[in-house]
Amino acid sequence: MDLILVFDYVGTMxxxxxxxxxxxxxxxxxxxxxxxxxxxxxxxxxxxDMMLGNLPVSWIQSNNYFFIILAGILITIIFKxxxxxxxxxxxxFDTIGIGVFTVIGLEKALAFGISAPIAxxxxxxSAVVGGIIRDTLTNEVPLIFHKEIYATACITGAVIYLLxxxxxxxxxxxxxxxxxTIIGIRLWAVKYNITMPHISMGEKE
Numbered sequence: 001m002d003l004i005l006v007f008d009y010v011g012t013m014x015x016x017x018x019x020x021x022x023x024x025x026x027x028x029x030x031x032x033x034x035x036x037x038x039x040x041x042x043x044x045x046x047x048x049d050m051m052l053g054n055l056p057v058s059w060i061q062s063n064n065y066f067f068i069i070l071a072g073i074l075i076t077i078i079f080k081x082x083x084x085x086x087x088x089x090x091x092x093f094d095t096i097g098i099g100v101f102t103v104i105g106l107e108k109a110l111a112f113g114i115s116a117p118i119a120x121x122x123x124x125x126s127a128v129v130g131g132i133i134r135d136t137l138t139n140e141v142p143l144i145f146h147k148e149i150y151a152t153a154c155i156t157g158a159v160i161y162l163l164x165x166x167x168x169x170x171x172x173x174x175x176x177x178x179x180x181t182i183i184g185i186r187l188w189a190v191k192y193n194i195t196m197p198h199i200s201m202g203e204k205e
Contacts, residue, residue: 004107007175008045008058009068011100016041016072017083018093019134024080026138036134037073041065043130048105048122052112091190094143098127099182102154103175106161120158127154149189149196157182 019040023033042059049057059065076083105126109119128144128151135142143150161178169177188194 004104004175007100007179008104009064011097011104012041012045012059012065012068013072014093014100015044015097015130016069017076018097019130020073020076021080021083021093022134022138022140024076024084028138030077033077034073036137037076038069039137040130040134041069041072043133044101044126044128045104045130047129048108048126051125052108052114052122054108054112094131095183095186096179098131098150098154098186099157099179101126101130102157102182103161103178106158106178110165116162119162120155123158123161124151124154149185149194152196153182153185153189156185 016037020033020037022040023036026032028036042057042065045059046057049055059069102123105123106119108126109122114122128142132142132144157178160181161174164174164177
């Protein structure tokens with residue numbers, strides 16, 4: 001099986017889990033949990049494919065995505081207590097997801113002959129749009145708009161991927177280093193409370 005396809009399946013699964021956990025924390029019903037799980041998993045990829053003109057979008061072309069998302073949702077619902085007890089589970093799943101989908105977005109954009117700067121944007125879109133939809137639907141300010149290091153980690157990882165790619169570093173190394181970089185930056189930023197500066201309009205804090 002192609003490594004990028006494996007990454008795609010892994011990212012889809014962890015985003016489905018992330019979305020379902022958020023729904024559970026918001027005490028949504030089963031339908032709400034399933035819906036949030038699905039849109040979190042497919043939101044970024046759908047927007048990316050539509051912008052690239054890759055139609056029908058990836059998850060429509062194969063039943064595998066449907067069953068992977070459904071499995072992630074059911075696992076989370078059935079074993080919710082066990083999953084929630086895991087330390088920083090939601091954060092970890094979300095971090096893995098953005099790392100994986102950044103790589104997928106880059107790969108697909110480059111395959112369509114998109115220039116490097118736009119490919120970075122495609123990678124970022126793949127990584128964060130699902131989370132934006134999840135947070136918006138559950139009445140949260142999306143993480144990408146917080147001071148927290150989120151989109152910056154994706155962009156940094158994407159730039160590293162492009163550098164390694166153009167240096168003809170083996171594909172598996174490019175992907176592995178990129179995902180590890182994004183996860184590492186997120187973990188480092190949270191551990192040491194590193195944040196992005198916010199825009200001040202002169203009002204008192």
